[in-house]
Amino acid sequence: MHAIAEIRTVNVTRYITPLREGGSLPAIAEADDSFMYVLKFRGAGQGSKTLIAELISGEIAQLLGLKIPEIVFANLDSAFGRTEPDEEIQDLLKASTGLNLALHYLSGAITFDPVLSKINERLASEIVWFDGFIANVDRTVRNTNMLIWNKELWLIDHGASLFYHHSWETFEEKASQPFTQIKDHVLLPKATMLDEVNEIFKKIITAEKIKSIVSLVPDEWLNDNPSEGTANEKREVYKRFLEKRLAASEIFVNEAKYAREALI
Numbered sequence: 001m002h003a004i005a006e007i008r009t010v011n012v013t014r015y016i017t018p019l020r021e022g023g024s025l026p027a028i029a030e031a032d033d034s035f036m037y038v039l040k041f042r043g044a045g046q047g048s049k050t051l052i053a054e055l056i057s058g059e060i061a062q063l064l065g066l067k068i069p070e071i072v073f074a075n076l077d078s079a080f081g082r083t084e085p086d087e088e089i090q091d092l093l094k095a096s097t098g099l100n101l102a103l104h105y106l107s108g109a110i111t112f113d114p115v116l117s118k119i120n121e122r123l124a125s126e127i128v129w130f131d132g133f134i135a136n137v138d139r140t141v142r143n144t145n146m147l148i149w150n151k152e153l154w155l156i157d158h159g160a161s162l163f164y165h166h167s168w169e170t171f172e173e174k175a176s177q178p179f180t181q182i183k184d185h186v187l188l189p190k191a192t193m194l195d196e197v198n199e200i201f202k203k204i205i206t207a208e209k210i211k212s213i214v215s216l217v218p219d220e221w222l223n224d225n226p227s228e229g230t231a232n233e234k235r236e237v238y239k240r241f242l243e244k245r246l247a248a249s250e251i252f253v254n255e256a257k258y259a260r261e262a263l264i
Contacts, residue, residue, distance in 0.1 A: 007055075007071060007072060007073055007216060008033075008070075008072045008073070009072065009073040009074075009075060009099075010031035010032055010033050010035075010037070010072050010073070010074055010075070010102070011031060011032045011074075011075045011077070012029050012030075012031055012032075012037075012039065012074050012075065012076050012077070012080065012100075012102075013029075013030055013031055013032050014029060014030040015027055015029050015039075015080070015084065015089075015093070016028040016029055016030060016036070018086075018089060019038065025041070025044055025045075025088070025089070025092060026038055026039060026040050026041070026044075027039045027041075027089075028105055029074070029102070031072075031074065031102070035104060035105070036104075036105040036107065037072065037074065037102035037103060037104060037105055038069075038102060038103045038104075038105050038156075039074055039100060039101075039102045040054060040100060040101045040102065040103075040159060041076075041092055041093075041095070041096040041100055042095075042096050042098070042099070042100050042101075042221065042224075043091075043092050043093075043094070043095025043096035043097075044092055044095075044096070046159075046166065047224055048220075048221035048222075048224040049162075049165055049166060049224075050159035050160075051100065051101040051159070051221055052162070052165070052217050052221055052222070052238075053134075053158060053159050053160070053161045053162040053163075053165070054071070054101055054103075054157075054158050054159045054161075055071060055101060055216060055217060056134075056162065056213055056214065056216075056217065056238065056242075057134045057136065057158035057161045057162065058071045058103075058158055059071070059213040059216060060130070060133070060134060060205065060213060061130060061155055061158070063204060063205065063209060063213070064126065064130060064201055064204060064205070065126075066126060066127065066130060066155055067152055067153060067154045067155065068103070068154060068155045068156065068158075069103040069104040069105070069106055069154060069156065070103065070104040071101065071102075071103055072101075072102050072103075072104075073099055073100070073101065073102075073218070074099070074100045074101060074102040075098070075099060075100075076093065076096050076097055076098065076099075076100055077097070078094075078097045080093050080097075098220060099218055099220050099221070103156065106147055106149040106154060108149070109147040109148060109149035109154065110147065110148050110149075111144065111146075111147060111148075112144045112146035112147060112148055112153065112186075113144075114141065114144070114186050114187075117148055117153070119153060119187065119190060120190075121190050121191070121192045121193055122193055122197070123153065124187040124188075124190035124191045124192075125190075125191040125192060125193035125194050125196070125197045126197050126201075127139070127146075127155065127187050127191075128182065128185055128187055128188055128191035128194065128256055129191075129194055129197045129198060129201055129249075129253065129256075130201075131161075131179075131182065131185060132179045132182050132249075132252035132253065132255070132256055133201075133245060133246070133249065133252065134158065134161040134162055135161055135162060135163055135164060135179050135181075136158060136160065136161035137160050137161075137163060137181050138157055138158075138160045138161075139185050139186055139187070140184045140185065140186055141184075141186050144186050145157040145158075146186075162238075162241075164177075164241070165238075165241075168225070168228045168237075171237060171241060172237055172240055172241050172244070174241075175240075175241045175242075175244035175245040175248065176244055176245070176247075176248035176251055177251070178251050178252055178254070178255035179252045179255055179256075180255065180259075182252070182255055182256045182259055183259035183262070183263075185256075185259075188256065188259060188260050188263060189260065189263055189264060191256065191260060194253050194256055194257055195253065195257075198249055198250070198253050201249075202246060202249060205242075205246055207243055210239055210242045210243060210246075211239055214235050214238045214239045214242070215235065217235060217238070219231040222234045222235065
């Protein structure tokens, strides 16, 4: 279990290359701290909600002791895209001026392969529980979104989690729904300790911790859809969603257990 830390802010200094396997066209970029990052753009695809999901989910993962690359806020100057020859990328950079999100680039990491990489049942159960909690649709055999780096397992790409918030008017009420997509989770066959993990994780994720995590979301991202309410009103909805989801954790845990029984 880790404390919730302040998030650093960096300025993007060099666009290196797009990662075309990502649906929202993330990129590898360098920042003014001389580190390389995987940069996620607020002007892409689902916009700032993808960044909010990435931030909230990533901070929850770290709180639970799961490994994810460091998350930073990444400033993009308005002049940044002017020399980019690719029109699609130039448009994306222009639409993403201001505050974006980036994750430390794990140079030399290899994609997790469930056949080649062995993982213990406790860690598998922790990750399945976590993905059920955040409703993460992206941890399948086809797209594991896990890396092996320095002989350890790292979780990446949580922008598709909390997907209920794309229907804002029903977001909060969906907190107690089962997460049926868990049946496709790459680690589900090894997740034999879901009940034990549920008891432990429910004690770690306190209301105070949820409030601290949600408070990290910048106003700039929350103000992208003013018709849905003010930044503070939206933070309150995210907070209530996570609290209700935690209180109803047996629902998504049981869904995972049933899905696992059907597999084996």
